[in-house]
Amino acid sequence: MTIHNSTSELIGGTPLVRLNHVTDGVRATIAVKVEYFNPGGSSKDRIAERIIDAAERSGELQPGGVIVEPTSGNTGVGLAMVAQQRGYRTIFTLPDKVSEAKRAVLRAYGAEVIVTPTDAGPDDPRSYYQVAERLAKAIPGGWRPNQYSNPNGPLSHYHTTGPEIWQATDHKVTHFVAGIGTGGTISGTGRYLKEVSGGAVQIVGADPQGSIYSDPTDVHQYDIEGVGEDFYPKAFDRELPDEIVQVTDAEAFEMTRRLAAEEGLLVGGSSGMAVVSALHYAREHNLDEHQLVVVLLPDSGRGYMEKIFNDDWMRAHGYGDVVERTTRPSLAQ
Numbered sequence: 001m002t003i004h005n006s007t008s009e010l011i012g013g014t015p016l017v018r019l020n021h022v023t024d025g026v027r028a029t030i031a032v033k034v035e036y037f038n039p040g041g042s043s044k045d046r047i048a049e050r051i052i053d054a055a056e057r058s059g060e061l062q063p064g065g066v067i068v069e070p071t072s073g074n075t076g077v078g079l080a081m082v083a084q085q086r087g088y089r090t091i092f093t094l095p096d097k098v099s100e101a102k103r104a105v106l107r108a109y110g111a112e113v114i115v116t117p118t119d120a121g122p123d124d125p126r127s128y129y130q131v132a133e134r135l136a137k138a139i140p141g142g143w144r145p146n147q148y149s150n151p152n153g154p155l156s157h158y159h160t161t162g163p164e165i166w167q168a169t170d171h172k173v174t175h176f177v178a179g180i181g182t183g184g185t186i187s188g189t190g191r192y193l194k195e196v197s198g199g200a201v202q203i204v205g206a207d208p209q210g211s212i213y214s215d216p217t218d219v220h221q222y223d224i225e226g227v228g229e230d231f232y233p234k235a236f237d238r239e240l241p242d243e244i245v246q247v248t249d250a251e252a253f254e255m256t257r258r259l260a261a262e263e264g265l266l267v268g269g270s271s272g273m274a275v276v277s278a279l280h281y282a283r284e285h286n287l288d289e290h291q292l293v294v295v296l297l298p299d300s301g302r303g304y305m306e307k308i309f310n311d312d313w314m315r316a317h318g319y320g321d322v323v324e325r326t327t328r329p330s331l332a333q
């Protein structure tokens with residue numbers, strides 16, 4: 001009998017899949033690591049489990065404790081899923097720009113959701129960061145995981161994502177490509193792959209145009225979610241990437257739609273971005289058939305049906321040409 005004790009046991013061990021149709025002329029093998037196979041639907045399940053384990057060991061999180069974090073998406077799901085199994089309350093603060101659908105997902109996992117004004121900046125006491133800080137201090141047993149500075153985020157990828165890629169490729173991986181949000185994925189996985197290969201595996205960061213990582217002189221708003229920043233988090237080891245490739249929102253969204261329509265991979269916008277970076281890099285560096293590039297796809301496209309996969313939203317946000325290029329003509333005229 002194979003019966004798992006809880007969904008926590010299903011975290012990690014995600015598959016690698018070769019890309020066949022969107023690689024247009026690239027000779028290297030491009031394999032994607034599909035993180036939506038995690039039980040909470042994203043790579044963030046990995047960090048949630050290790051962050052909670054470590055806090056239990058250190059005593060920061062006590063039985064019956066309350067996990068408080070400013071997060072709107074995947075990290076909240078991962079934390080709520082692991083926390084409910086162990087009897088912890090979760091409270092997430094999020095700005096009111098976050099869609100009702102995302103709030104509903106967090107509540108469905110048993111979390112409490114506190115909505116704060118989006119226009120309150122990080123220094124404003126009403127901001128979602130500050131509200132979380134105050135609640136964590138005020139509530140007995142309150143504890144903040146702080147994914148941007150918690151070393152257990154990158155460590156979870158060092159101990160799971162990195163070894164999984166090394167083993168699944170029979171040690172043949174030559175490049176690893178991942179987006180940078182907190183930096184945990186690229187730092188932990190990258191450090192493992194560098195160490196185990198004696199520095200041979202090249203680590204490539206993928207970054208939205210407007211984020212600090214690829215161009216600190218031109219930081220501005222962009223539409224891709226979950227990646228890029230306007231500051232350097234502690235979880236990101238800036239020495240690690242050998243190169244960081246910048247991608248526009250339009251390129252990322254076009255690839256995201258192509259991955260669903262041509263590769264059977266319904267993934268989020270940061271996944272499309274990472275694949276675009278990998279293909280740019282492969283062309284730029286003339287990678288040949290001896291190279292094996294692994295690209296991490298953090299989450300599922302289900303959370304983006306109202307945006308990237310909604311033609312009206314896409315047109316209203318200036319991506320009409322992307323819609324035209326990725327929509328097959330309807331048979332019903």
Ligand code: PMP
Nearest residue numbers: 180181182183184185226270298
């Ligand atoms: N893509 C998505 C959709 C995410 O939610 C995140 C996490 N913020 C990332 C990519 C980046 O991962 P990391 O924080 O490990 O850099």
